[in-house]
Amino acid sequence: MGCGASKEEEKPAAPAAAPAGGASAGGSDEDVLAKIRAIKESHPDNIAMACFDEEYYNSLDAEGKKGLLMCVNSGVENADSGMGCYAMQPADYDRFKPFFAKALAKYHKVSEDAKHVNNWSLDGVEGLPEDGQLDLAALGLPEMSMRVRVGRNLKEFPLPGAMTADDRKAMENKMCEAFDQLIAMEEYGGSYSSLTPDHPNFVDDSVYQDLVAQHIMFKDMSADSYLASAGIASDWPVGRGCYVSADKGFIIWVGEEDHLRIMCMAKGSVLNSVFDRLKGALDIVNGIEGLEFAVSPDYGFVTSCPTNLGTGMRASVHMQCPNLTADGTDAACKAVCKPLGLSVRGTGGEHTPIGADGTVDISPSARFVITEAEIITALYKGISLLKAEEDAAGGGAAPAPAEEEAAPAEEEAAPAEE
Ligand code: ADP
Ligand code: CIR
DSSP states (O other), X not given: OBTTBOGGGOOOOOOOOOOSSOTTTTSSHHHHHHHHHHHHHHOTTOXXXXXXXHHHHHHSOHHHHHHHHHHHHHHHHOTTXXXXXXXXXXXXXXXXXXXXXXXXXXXXXXXXXXXXXXXXXXXXXXXXXXXXXOBGGGGTOOOEEXXXXXXXXXXXXXXXXXXXXXXXXXXXXXXXXXXXXXXXXXXXXXXXXXXXXXXXXXXOHHHHHHHHHTTOSOOOGGGOHHHHHHTTTTTTTTTOXXXXXXXXXXXXXXXXXXXXXXXXXXXXXXXXXXXXXXXXXXXXXXXXXXXXXXXXXXXXXXXXXXXXXXXXXXEEEEEEOTTTTTTSSSHHHHHHHGGGTEEEEBTTBTTOEEETTOEEEEEESOOSSSOHHHHHHHHHHHHHHHHHHHHHHTTTOOOOOOSSEEEEXXXXXXXXXX
């Protein structure tokens, strides 16, 4: 089991839970098809419904039909979805290519035969300063909280939407063995905290809430109806947890939307520091025996949600934009950020309020058919352009920061809609 637990302490697996995922939860397959037809009309922006082709569906065998309906169940049960689907198995993007190629093209604004290439090398990336340093101080900005995360999934398990409770426990235990190796390394150290009842590293609710407040641990997923319909939030909080390095700068989430969300976080000015540290740490994790990440030959790193496919990377800063948020909302900031290819979130992550001092979470929207190096450079370029807009909105002077949180950030839309 690892993470300080001996094999003797390992609990026997609980009886298998009902299969996760809510495919066909709305009734017979014919009922679901009728619902899809209706949503195509009522919610044309629901990408999965728009791209669902009954002729293709009918060409699949019984197992294929069941698998495709599982992928789109979130969009069927949540007609207001932007994307409307999640992959359930590591091979789904390739297995259901006629469906996913269309959905990916529509969301990411790429061609249907687009291929993703991963590349962390900053060499030759357009917009990179001559010294290669993505230094926010050079833009006249103060230190800020910087974070880069990637989504990764293990090849040997179903994706979170199709996992049973036993799968979730087995995956957590497998990761605990890997965390033991990190904990033994001087550069990482740290500890693992589990939300799984009876896990040797179990932490209670107050410790969990404290980790969430520190931006270390993820929020309760069971409240998210998209994730619930997809089966991704099933069995909460079984199999969920979080490894944190001794310096708290390197974090691995276990059991959120992807098997793993691997990230580096630091307060500072040089974006390269979190980017480079993450690349180094990923190489270590990837090199741990028995861990193999799911990769699609054409689409890069496999993630549950097609919006994250390819790099799985979100690179963000918490930046103060008091002038653009002077009305207490993120509306003006979003309007400025959209054409810059930037997403705006609240200070607690997606669907949380912006800070009362005008702090917002800024990240490039693109994840697919873009390299990792281009994403971090896009963040730097975007911040530079956003700063100009922020300065212009305030006539050059920035108001003094306040203390408390303000208005809720609006829900984030897909790049296509933003
Ligand atoms: P994700 O980034 O994995 O898509 P969220 O947007 O929900 O998920 O953010 C997850 C957590 O990471 C939240 O607690 C959020 O406040 C925190 N976070 C994101 N970016 C930063 C940042 N630049 N500095 C500090 N915390 C951050
Ligand atoms: C949807 O389809 O709208 C949800 N499943 C969430 C999609 C990804 N998140 C996002 O665009 N912010």
